[in-house]
Amino acid sequence: MYEETKYLTAGDKALNMEFGNSISVEINNKIRSMTEAIGTQNIKGIVELVPTYRSLMIHYDPLKTTYQELVESLRQLEDKLESIQLPAPEVIEIPTLYGGDYGPDIENVANHNGLSIEEVINIHTSNEYLIYMLGFTPGFPYLGGMDTRIATPRLGTPRTKISGGSVGIAGSQTGIYPIDSPGGWQLIGNTPLPLYDPKRENPILLKAGNYIKFKSIDEKEYMEIKEKLKTGDYQYNIYPKVEEGDIDGSN
């Protein structure tokens, strides 16, 4: 993390607050705090915030504020950031059916790491993964914190179509495909929860700065959840993140 946050111009309607030049939980926490804190303030002219790995893009309307005014307000807010009470990040449970047709590459992952399928599932479901940012396609989460014991290189030949909800591993990263798209990830499972649903009140399920936790389910539960989602009876399991020493969970 930089000692002093950099304020960088990104054209005449946006600026970047850059907090560091690496991917780290510490930097991402700062970005989340700043994003949340701006949300509690009423800073004139702010249009939209886009948190990413190590910076926060602030889109603003220069007809309503000046760059100097905006930067001044942001610096002041940054100074008192410690004293602002912010809600704890949330963890959302992602029920996932592992293996079989739902996760055809789980054996690759097991074989590559000398583990049983059971062990792969246990390891994959044990950590809470930080959502560093969303991008690439609507609702796609860039997750951190996967256990390196299940790291597996991408497929030699990418699939032309991966169905939405697929849970996969690429190198030391894990992720979920929100919508059908091509890709080379090793698919280990599938979640019935739509990450992107234009008809839902919040079309995107996940939010940068929060966490996800995978939970292993069987096919019967998978179908039940699908049914409940259809009728609107499914209760998302969301709870506040409990602070711990190593939230990166990479050991």
Place this chain on the structure above:
Amino acid sequence: MGQIKINKPGLLTTVQDLGRYGYQQFGVSVSGAMDHVSARIANILVGNDENEGLLEVTMLGPEIEFMDPIVIAITGGDLLPLLNGQIIKMNKSILVNNGDILSFNGIKSGCRSYIAFAGGIEVSELMGSKSTFTRGSIGGFQGRALKQGDILTIAEPSKPLNSLIGKEVKKSLYEYSSKIELRVIMGPQDDAFTEKGIETFFNSEYKVTNQCDRMGYRLEGEKVEHKDGGDIISDGIAMGAVQVPSHGNPVIMMADRQTTGGYTKIGNVINVDLPKIAQAKPGDTIIFKKVELEEAHRLLNELENNIDIIKEEVIKEIEVVRTLNYKLKVNGVEYNVQVEEIKS
């Protein structure tokens, strides 16, 4: 309320408004009209809210059949619009009738036209916008470009049609040329380039390649030299950002750009100049000129003032100075004729 039928879709005709804001943090592209100024003017001319949904037409225009009387206005690049085969004026609101056919005859200047319909296009808003994002099948008309046989509904305008006709922008705010100067603000990653690289960027002529679409414009020319490659840890991308990946050729990021990206951005085209790039075609040449942020904001204010002036002119009600009544006899039939003299 009225309907229009798409007889021929053209190259790429989509429903757009001024964009989908507030969802970039979730990975949803902004989309919206590429040439936001022309889109605003088109809506102003037909008495709509500036952000109302309209059609963005690209290079090869569509053929549209009107099934009801509707007031329309066409702005932006001049693709030679015809009504029933007759040339019609751009930048002016006109009444079209049931059975009339709007077509386009080629490219005179620019490459994107905007057709606004008094009352606006009736499609539901998705995440607060009517804009179409085709890559994600989001918004607009069924999340896609228009196809032959599509029927779109035009909402009832708030004013009677005859009060909306004849509104005109006399002096265009932009001229679309094939030699384009784009003013650029440095950053956010200008420090990733060598002095020589930055010099190259501002002193070379770049050509618009065939790879130019709503997502971005790939340019070709003198390579811009990096200090240490063109990759960065992904961050946000603003409209008009000039990305330079390791290959050294600039790419200007446009309306359908991805929300985040991992390439160095040497600078950002200023807002006032975005319509110029939105109207650029393959083969056009581009030079970049450095400006300071204060200058960009001054120019933006100036543009807004000019749009306000157009708005006032258009909204201004026609004032009748005097009314004269005549009785005319033509071939033995008597007509009562009323002439209204208006203030010019």
